Amino acid sequence: MAKNLLLGIDVGGSGIKGGLVDVSKGELVSERFRLATPQPATPKAMAKTFAAVVEHFDYKGAIGCGFPAIIKKGVAHSAANIDKKWINTNAAGLFSEASGCKVTVVNDADAAGLASSYFGLGKGRKDVVLFLTIGSGIGSALFMGGKLIPNTELGHVYLKGQDEIAEKFAADSARKREGLSWEDWGKRFNVYLRHIDRLLSPDLVILGGGASKHFAKYEACLEVAAQVEPSHMKNMAGIIGAAVCAIPTKK
Numbered sequence: 476m477a478k479n480l481l482l483g484i485d486v487g488g489s490g491i492k493g494g495l496v497d498v499s500k501g502e503l504v505s506e507r508f509r510l511a512t513p514q515p516a517t518p519k520a521m522a523k524t525f526a527a528v529v530e531h532f533d534y535k536g537a538i539g540c541g542f543p544a545i546i547k548k549g550v551a552h553s554a555a556n557i558d559k560k561w562i563n564t565n566a567a568g569l570f571s572e573a574s575g576c577k578v579t580v581v582n583d584a585d586a587a588g589l590a591s592s593y594f595g596l597g598k599g600r601k602d603v604v605l606f607l608t609i610g611s612g613i614g615s616a617l618f619m620g621g622k623l624i625p626n627t628e629l630g631h632v633y634l635k636g637q638d639e640i641a642e643k644f645a646a647d648s649a650r651k652r653e654g655l656s657w658e659d660w661g662k663r664f665n666v667y668l669r670h671i672d673r674l675l676s677p678d679l680v681i682l683g684g685g686a687s688k689h690f691a692k693y694e695a696c697l698e699v700a701a702q703v704e705p706s707h708m709k710n711m712a713g714i715i716g717a718a719v720c721a722i723p724t725k726k
């Protein structure tokens with residue numbers, strides 16, 4: 476396997492997706508392979524699915540993994556859309572053991588944001604850039620001058636009049652669960668975005684995750700001061716950024 480090809484795995488609440496990435500260009504060079512996240516999404520069950528994704532690629536080498544939780548030194552410190560058993564689990568250790576490869580684990584939104592910062596719309600930006608992934612949850616990666624502030628978890632803020640965290644109201648899973656049109660969901664997402672805009676005044680907000688592919692359907696609902704753009708990487712940023720995190724010098 477060429478040195479610049481690394482396996483990136485994006486672990487989500489509904490799917491575990493992998494792909495081989497040319498980390499010098501930030502490009503997916505294989506097909507994307509996806510298996511459904513087992514339910515309940517326990518460490519044991521997810522490690523098995525993770526290993527099956529690795530096996531699909533017949534891969535032996537360093538793996539980078541984006542994981543939907545607060546991650547410090549490979550250990551999960553939260554579990555919003557996965558089983559609570561993940562809290563305090565060493566995800567890097569568990570996935571390394573299950574796959575037989577060295578796995579580096581970071582927060583999934585941080586991974587996707589890094590892809591955008593190295594290769595996408597965030598590249599070369601000196602100002603405040605916020606990357607949001609919209610899927611089962613809402614993940615965030617905040618950058619200042621290209622430097623990541625990890626684990627910001629901005630999907631977990633509270634909105635006025637809501638007694639649950641914002642992602643329960645504004646993630647793509649809320650649209651699906653409640654059968655909302657893109658326009659109705661877009662109005663909700665706008666409430667969320669305006670709140671975040673008021674808190675942080677980002678210069679650029681980049682949207683990733685499943686909902687970013689449908690940006691044209693809700694773009695007109697977004698009324699915020701910040702410039703808002705869908706990621707050009709569609710929802711591949713998570714895999715690409717994860718692979719980049721497996722390069723020792725970019726950790």
Ligand code: BGC
Nearest residue numbers: 543544545555584612613614
């Ligand atoms: C998790 C985050 C994650 C986001 C997107 C949230 O529920 O708390 O860690 O980045 O979902 O997957």
